[in-house]
Amino acid sequence: MYTLPKIERFNQDVLSKYHIYNSVFITLPFDSIGNTGVLLPLFTDICDVGFKKQETPKEILDFFAEKYLNSASEEEKIDLMFRFIQYIERQIVLFDAIEDAAFPVVNNMEGRGSLRDIKEKLDDKDKEDELIHFLENFNVRTVLTAHPTQFYPGAVLGIINDLTDAIRQNNLFDIKQLLAQLGKTPFIKNEKPNPFDEAVSLIWYLENVFYQTSGEMVQYLQKNIFEGKSINNPLIKLGFWPGGDRDGNPFVTTEITLKVAERLRTSILKCYYIEIRNLKRKLTFSGVDILVSELEYKLYRSVFYSRGEIYLTLNEFKAQLNKIKQIIIDQHQSLYLDEVDALLIKVNLFGFHFASLDIRQNSKIHDSVFEDVVKYFLQSNSSVFPENYFDLKEEEKFVVLSNTTANLDPTVFENEITKSTIESIQAIKTIQEQNGEYGANRYIISNNESALNVMETLALFRLSNWENPSVDIIPLFESVDDLQNAHAIMEKLYTNPAYSEHLANRSMKQTIMLGFSDGTKDGGYLMANWSIYKAKEELTEISRKYGVKAIFFDGRGGPPARGGGKTHKFYASLGPNIENNEIQITVQGQTISSNFGTLDSCRYNLENLLSAGVTNQVFNKGQNELTINEKDILDKLAGLGYEKYLSFKNHPKFIPYLEQMSTLKYYAKTNIGSRPSKRSKSESLDFADLRAIPFVGSWSQLKQNVPGFFGVGTALKYFEETNQWDKVQDLYDNSLFFKTLLENSMMSLAKSFFPLTAYMKKDPEFGEFWQIIYDEFLESKRLLLKIAGHKELMENYPDGKASIAIRERIVLPLLTIQQYALLKINELNKDKNPDENLIKVYEKIVTRSLFGNTNASRNSA
16 A cells, blocks of 8 residues: 555644544533634634735724624623633644644654664665764764743643644543643743743653653664664763753752752653663563662662762663673573663663753853952952953963963852852862763853953863863854854964863864854844854864864754754755764754654654764765855855845834834743843843844744845845846755755745734834835745745645644634734823723733744744
């Protein structure tokens, strides 16, 4: 029997089931939900027809109220809007669960990008030795961050998980019960979570998804590529930011950092304990049973009675498991050997740390901290720093910093930030003593602008009585200017004897983080992506020159505007001039639950990332190199896009538009993350302080998705008008990097819906500004369809296109309600005596509608 095309599998296993189970949801006996379930489809149709007629959200909602609500009062309309929001939120959960359940059917789990695909290509291409060498040195590191885009509370995530299982088994009784539970479970949090709460919710994914999936992947490679020999290289590494990411989050304290590290250790020991318990039922034979019981007892005490004390070292654990393994091979015909190997693989991957807790702080904070530290030593009549330190040139400061050592006591500082920054550095040492070096061995400097930022950070470690810190100092380059200067900054560090010595102690490896989010916010879509690509080439060249292995850590978000989209294609497209021995990416918010939330989706996406590295470094080695002419074209495109974006960003209505016409200011009210929505505490909105997530998310809520396409149409149009279209067409046809870049932009366009805000073109203040956005949208869409040879956006991804279409239809009423509420707020604010209570009600509607809109898009912020 032949396999159905992907779109047919989607229609059969997702679309049909959604219609069936949604009809079950409508019939559930909730208070007033039946009425809501009947009215909502009618409202959806009226929204659909209304926007086609170019009606405003207010006209659409007023028409619906007049037709179906018998001249309802404002209070009754508001009540129905809240009920619609509650209902739609749950429809989205249902659709998520159905898509998750169908994931292995819709996606070919053994097809292109899978481990099996790697094995089959190996058989064809006879590159076994090369592949084995590659896998012995390659790593995929997914770093879970606490960035606030996960709107589902823990209880709802649990329901999604159970509902997914019930749908997969077609268990109608369980499905009805879970839908009933869903209808009664609150979707909003009354209080913001603290960083420890965020850590606990993300550790669930480590325990229930990554632990099993990572182990199974490495075991498959060990059996099928390495012929049973152990892979000593930890192919899959996990990173963790909640509790360690201090940048802009005053709620991350040293106490929380240590508490999160302890929770990570306890969680991995609990996973080992459960597995040992299961092994104990199987390894019942002589010479083995006692050894297993010993491990069970020590792990049990370490998990449940430890109070920070460990009754078993990592080396002892590995030695005991290897001893058990050898006895099974020698005396018991290798009975249950696979199960012992499976546990050994996980112990090699996760140690006693589970995930490496990264510490991150902003360079601007470091500047003030270091100033405090120098002043302290000068006032103490210490010889650590010369009196004229602040007047020295950068090179002279390097000489001083290269020779600083001390034993700083954080408590001597009155400034809380100085005290906590020094404490966080000293906490890394404590975590390493308890969890091993991989427990915390990376310090990230965000907004890194100079080599001095790195040298001063290294000096802070040495001033904390840690002369040769077992820590990687990772500069994060974000703005366009910083990306362009990154290679010069790194050369200053590589040629500094003290830093060079530090690198020698770190195996001559230098991790460099590159930020897509702030790059796009700063320079627009084309310039950010091209600047990062060029920065990687320049950084690779300068690193190789000094014998340093550069490792790139990409700060990616969910949507294309923040480096998301078809991520694995970007890694497969990197040419030989970009170091690609490790793939390191941040994963945040609802992207964690959508891309790595189930065993199937986690396996699929991890295998695709691993396969991207293999494709680039083994099977297509030396390919995908851009020619000088192609780079010139990309330079021109990026420059044109940058000019267009800058003129747009500098428009006098840019900030007022976001403040008055978007949902930007409502992100701070959602209680979904511990971190403030902007860096400064000032009342006025400063673009530089604006965080990328609410920035990108606000454009997404408007269904305008500006950061994912603005400037693309203008850049392509130049080549069309100057009769050079063949140049960009050839580039699209021959460069996987450029093709992926434009395909991801098409996704941003496909998720845009300008009829929603078309009423703004008549606005006396913002009409002209709205038109600028819409014109660029139309031009980008026209030329992207032309270059792809398509009639519709995402034509070559029919299942993805269908999924977006259904999700957009589900949230169409929600978007309409949100815009209606924003219009009412603006209208009420213009009154001589505004009704403050009514304004608060409509503000609550706007905030509540953020949840469903973001969850429905899955990668919108």
